Amino acid sequence: MKFVGAHVSASGGVQNAPLNAMKIGAKAFALFTKNQRQWSAKPLTMVDIDEFKINLKESGILPKYVLPHDSYLINLGHPEEEKLEQSLEAFIDEIHRCDQLGLEMLNFHPGSHLVKLSKKEKEDEQYLSEIENASLDIVAESMNRAINATPSSKVKLVIENTAGQGTNLGYKFEHLAYIIERIDDKSRVGVCLDTCHTFTAGYDLRTPETYEHTMSEFDRIVGFEYLCAMHINDSKPPLGAKVDRHHSLGMGELGWEPFRLIMNDDRMNDMPLVLETIDETIWGEEIKALYALIGK
Numbered sequence: 289m290k291f292v293g294a295h296v297s298a299s300g301g302v303q304n305a306p307l308n309a310m311k312i313g314a315k316a317f318a319l320f321t322k323n324q325r326q327w328s329a330k331p332l333t334m335v336d337i338d339e340f341k342i343n344l345k346e347s348g349i350l351p352k353y354v355l356p357h358d359s360y361l362i363n364l365g366h367p368e369e370e371k372l373e374q375s376l377e378a379f380i381d382e383i384h385r386c387d388q389l390g391l392e393m394l395n396f397h398p399g400s401h402l403v404k405l406s407k408k409e410k411e412d413e414q415y416l417s418e419i420e421n422a423s424l425d426i427v428a429e430s431m432n433r434a435i436n437a438t439p440s441s442k443v444k445l446v447i448e449n450t451a452g453q454g455t456n457l458g459y460k461f462e463h464l465a466y467i468i469e470r471i472d473d474k475s476r477v478g479v480c481l482d483t484c485h486t487f488t489a490g491y492d493l494r495t496p497e498t499y500e501h502t503m504s505e506f507d508r509i510v511g512f513e514y515l516c517a518m519h520i521n522d523s524k525p526p527l528g529a530k531v532d533r534h535h536s537l538g539m540g541e542l543g544w545e546p547f548r549l550i551m552n553d554d555r556m557n558d559m560p561l562v563l564e565t566i567d568e569t570i571w572g573e574e575i576k577a578l579y580a581l582i583g584k
Contacts (some may be wrong), residue, residue, distance in 0.1 A: 290551060291353045292520070292578050293317040294563035294571040302332065302389065306347040310441035312572040316353035317559035318395065321385040322341035324359045327378060338386050344390075351391050355446070355480070355517050355560045358382045358396040364425040364430035365399030365457055372426065375399075380434050386443045393516060395446045395480050398458040398467060399427050405455075421466065423457055428470035446478040446516050451488040451525075451532035459489040459530065461509040468514060481506070482564075483523075484535075484544060490528040493546035503555070510577045517560045520547065520578070536565045537574050544581070551581040 294312030298305040309317035322329035342436035344351065362379050366372040379396070386394050401423035409415055431445055447467060452459030464479055471477045483493060491505070504510070516537055522540030524533035538544045550556050561578070563571055 289557055290561060290579070290582065291316040291559065292561045292563070292575050293349075293353070294565075294568070294575070295319065295357065295390070299566060301336055301339070303336055303343050306340065306349060309349060310347045313575055314347075314571075315349060316355070316562060317349065318355040318357055318560070318562045318564075320359070321356050321382065322359070324357070325361065327359075327361060327374065329381075332385055332388050340389050342371075352393075354391050354562045355393055355562055356382070356386050356389075358394055360397075362396065363399045364396070364400075365401060365427040367423070367426070369404055372430065376430050376554065379430070380437050380557065383434060383438045383441055383443050383445075387441050389437070392442065393444045393478065394482055395448055395517065397456065398451055398463065399423065399430075399446050400457060402455050402457040420457055421439040424463060424466050425470070427457065428467045429479070431467070431468075432472050435471070437472050442476075444476055444478045444516060446480045448480040448482055448519070449485050449489065450482075451485040452530040453532045461491075461506055464514075465510045468510065477514065479510060479514045480517040480519060481515065482519035482521060483542065483550070484519070484521035484540075485532060485540055487523050487527055488525050488529045488531055488533075489545075490530075492527055493549070494527075494542060495545065496549060499546060499549045503553075512555055514571045515555070515559070517562065518550065518556060519564050520550070520561050521564050534564055534566055534576050536567050536570065537563075537577065545576060548581040548584055550581070551578055 293316035295318035296308035298319045305319040362375045450456045450458040491502040521533040524535045525531040
């Protein structure tokens, strides 16, 4: 069974997110548990927490289909110690917030190495790999520290693949596997695949053949046992552009075929499939359109 929703607003408080999900007919949703562009945030109050849980129950959406996303400021691969510690502290706070709300996952981008590279250095695969692996080591260490700092938590740290824009890590399936291999408690780690990011990173999804090839590569390199969620987005940039620009479903370079394939792929059952498309006014229509693809 498929559980489709969108990344809904939590404006006015986290308790409003389930209500916003209900309005669009969602069976899953994502949210920010605090302002995603600020380091500091007020702690969640018992009123916030209780109202969130009441509204979530009213929505009929189970906690396992809610995918909180961490702050965009957090970089678990930051090369500077002080800024890395700031990121780690904020990340641990995000885990605590998920625990308070009774949620089971925390979705995050793996980080950025922030090294300024010349065109020649970027084209030197061995040199680039060394730079990226050094930062991926920091990401894995940060995740292990976060897990060790939250021993009573069951929140799974869900790594999202990226488009590869700038110095972002995570655009290769090998990056995801590299991180997971270095996590001590693998029960606390998972993966979210974003269709736009996957495509613009160079993995084609547009035909049954290319889709299956990409998914087989993911299974071979990472493993479907780690897939916990998907972000369902069309893409403005073309294949391999390494640019992160989402589009509404069927209106970008991907078209409708990848989404038909996903909706008929049993490997994507029983996990949140979350829209992050650019026009929130049509999310309800997009959700209905996705469900209409089942069996087609």
